[in-house]
Amino acid sequence: MAAVRDNKTENRFELDAGGGLAFANYRRTPSAVIITHTETPRALRGRGIASELVKGALELIRADGHKVVAGCGFVVDYLRKHPEYADIAG
Secondary structure: OOEEEEOOOEEEEEEEEEEEEEEEEEEEOOEEEEEEEEEEEEEHHOHHHHHHHHHHHHHHHHHHHOOOEEOOOHHHHHHHHOHHHHEEEE
């Protein structure tokens, strides 16, 4: 699986997957990254790609020393299911 990257120009995390692009839009504040929307190409849904994208985004956010704010339902659910990210959940 490809690595998640932070496309700062587009304000989104991206993951190349199966010939498509999954992404998570975000807004930055001085101390947090607010993930506002996640999207996986329709043909690739149900394969865990969005989870891989969010996991990679959370790792990048943690490495930068920021908190994350879940601004979309998918990220809310992901954080609920993965308590190992409680330390960065804002």
